[in-house]
Amino acid sequence: MDESISKRAASAHDEHAAEKPTTGSTSTDDAHHPTGWGNWRVIMNMVIIGLSLGLFGYDNNFVAPLLALPLFILKYQGVRPAFTARILDLIITVPLVGAATGAFLAVPLMRRIGRKKTMIMAYFLLCTPGSILQLFAPNTGALVTGRFWNYLGVSVLTTTAPLYLTELIPPHVRARAVGFCIAGSCAVGIVATTVVWATERINDTRQYKIPLAIQAVFPVALGALTLLCHESPLWYIQNGKPEFARRTLMALRNDATHVVETEMSLLHAAVMADQQRREQSHFWEILNRANLQRTLTSGALLCTSQVGGQILILQFSTVILVQSGVANPFQITIIIACLQFLGTIIGPTLVDKVGRRPVALVGFSILFVLNIAAGGLAAAGLTTKSQQLGLAAVFIIFAFFNAASFQSLAYLLPAEIPTPSLREPTMAWSTFWSYTTAVITTFAVPQITAADAGNLGAKAAFIFGGCVFVTIIWSYFFIPETRARSAAEIDEMYDKKLPMRRWRGYQCDAVREVSEKFNEKAGSVDKRAGDLELA
CATH class of the missing domain: 1.20.1250.20 (MFS general substrate transporter like domains)
Structure with a gap:
């Protein structure tokens, strides 16, 4: 009899050990x-x-x-x-x-x-x-x-x-x-x-x-x-299918039960807080006063990237380099494409490791300097081979840092910043204005650079440099640090109108509540195991 009870106690203790996070971490840390x-x-x-x-x-x-x-x-x-x-x-x-x-x-x-x-x-x-x-x-x-x-x-x-x-x-x-x-x-x-x-x-x-x-x-x-x-597990929970969500997360999280349960709790918290709004929401609610800041922040980089110089330096690079007298423009265009690809590999890793705000502020500042450098070289006349090679080098470096900053963030923000009930319309709104801005900028660039029109050539980079400067200032005040944050945490910090510079170190109530529930469950298992051992 005592041996049986001891086995049951050991089993309960083992069950808890399998679920309990390791020392020095919390359940939410494991989820993140x-x-x-x-x-x-x-x-x-x-x-x-x-x-x-x-x-x-x-x-x-x-x-x-x-x-x-x-x-x-x-x-x-x-x-x-x-x-x-x-x-x-x-x-x-x-x-x-x-x-x-x-x-x-x-x-x-x-x-x-x-x-x-x-x-x-x-x-x-x-x-x-x-x-x-x-x-x-x-x-x-x-x-x-x-x-x-x-x-x-x-x-x-x-x-x-x-x-x-x-x-x-x-x-x-x-x-x-x-x-x-x-x-x-x-x-x-x-x-x-x-x-x-x-x-x-x-x-x-x-x-x-x-x-x-x-x-x-x-x-x-x-x-x-x-x-x-x-x-998507979130879509399953939003549509009343939590078991399907749990099954998906178990497959994607290596059957780590405590990670899945914590993530499920955070998803449930976000969806429950948002459920009534979702049932009553319509597309244009993204422009309501309560959601307007999140909507504008979500789509801003998709639009400002179009006027930050990437269309001039990437899509019209061959034309601009030919106009500027640079030798081998086709080969340089291939190098630009390869550096752009390298930036899309390194940039997102930096965004996850360092954070959204540092990558944005540092990356945009470098792009501002590169735009001014390109415009300055063009203003100098591009009469020497060193000036022409300098312009080509600026284009190549620009391709890397544009991909590492703008392109690494532009599609990320509208995917993670909106509240769950408005994710789809916010993403659609952001994509729509991205294409609209691209149409306008693509039409405008030839008009200001071509010899038979504005005849600015690479000097047009000054205009795009000014746009990037405005983007830097805007980013400081409106881009939040959402690295490793759940939807419930992002909702909470926006609801509290927390200044963007304070997001990084803020401890959210949503995380604290989930952690307390997990610890209560862990304590209950410990108590049950202890009672069985005493018995």
């Missing part, structure tokens, strides 16, 4: 910084979801050289040596209208059917048909329609993927997860540029059909792979 999180399921989800932005990267990088292919011009315009401005507007601008529309289409889909099914629908019902129509388009009208339909899907993916990843990945690697999307976009973009460059020498329709065919294969392959991904 779980060890051994990088199992194959997490990596699989990161890779598959991260590559979804690769479709945007492919199109964004292959369309410019594609439009210069002689047989492509012959097919869709005739014998002219280059596309007219009217056709270029149709092929390039109309799809961006589709992208802006797709951002709002993603909101009801994500809420009704979940993140996973939304992405699958975007791949198979939007991107795949649109890409196939481009491949076999008999005329310009069909080509533009295919690009519009494809960009609807691309926009749904770019709106959904960052949210999806932040809800699957532990908070302490959230920036790296979202950053992987941008890295995937850059990597696929390099592939796209290489493919078009390689097919330029083919003298039949394969010259442009091979790049278009590869574009059509991507959504089919990624759509099939997405079937293997897990649905």
Whole structure:
């Protein structure tokens, strides 16, 4: 009898030991910084979801050289040596209208059917048909329609993927997860540029059909792979399916029960506090007084990045370098693309390790200096080889720091700052204005830099430097430090109107309550084990 009781006591004690966090940590620390999180399921989800932005990267990088292919011009315009401005507007601008529309289409889909099914629908019902129509388009009208339909899907993916990843990945690697999307976009973009460059020498329709065919294969392959991904635990809890959420988290957190239960508690706390608001919420609530600051902060970097010099120095780099007399502009453009990719790898890691605010303030300050340097070299006349090489070096360095700062943060903030009930509309709002700002800036840059227009050339960097300076000041007052913070903690600190500079060291009530509940449970198990031993 005593032996039986002793075994039961030992069992209870072992059960508690399995759940109890190690000395020197709390349950919430384990949830924020779980060890051994990088199992194959997490990596699989990161890779598959991260590559979804690769479709945007492919199109964004292959369309410019594609439009210069002689047989492509012959097919869709005739014998002219280059596309007219009217056709270029149709092929390039109309799809961006589709992208802006797709951002709002993603909101009801994500809420009704979940993140996973939304992405699958975007791949198979939007991107795949649109890409196939481009491949076999008999005329310009069909080509533009295919690009519009494809960009609807691309926009749904770019709106959904960052949210999806932040809800699957532990908070302490959230920036790296979202950053992987941008890295995937850059990597696929390099592939796209290489493919078009390689097919330029083919003298039949394969010259442009091979790049278009590869574009059509991507959504089919990624759509099939997405079937293997897990649905968002937050979406499960929001839709009354906690057991599905727990099952997903157990698979993604290596069956670490205490980590999963703590994370479930924090998700429940955020959803319960937000439940009534979610039931009554509508899209435009993101612009209410209570949510306006979070909405503007979420989308600000997606817009300011467009006027921070990246369109001038990245998208128009070849043109600007040619105008400036720099030798080997194509090779320099390839180096710029590679440094941009390196920045998307290093930047998100810094954002997770160092924090959002330090990366933003230091990174934007460096970009300000680089913009002024580029403008200064251009103002000096770029008459010597050293000045021309200096401008090329500034462009290359800019690509790295822009990717490490702006691109590492721009999609992260709208994925983690909004309150849970307004995540989808806030992300859609941010994506919409990103595309809108891109359209305006892309149209404006040639007007202020071209010799037959403003004729500023690289001196236009002064204008973008001024925009970055304003962004630095704004960032100090409005970008919060959300590193390793749960949705409940972010809600609490915004509700308390805590100054942004005080977020880093603040101890939230939400964490304290979860920790106390965990300790009460642990104490109950200890007491039960002690009673059994005494008996």
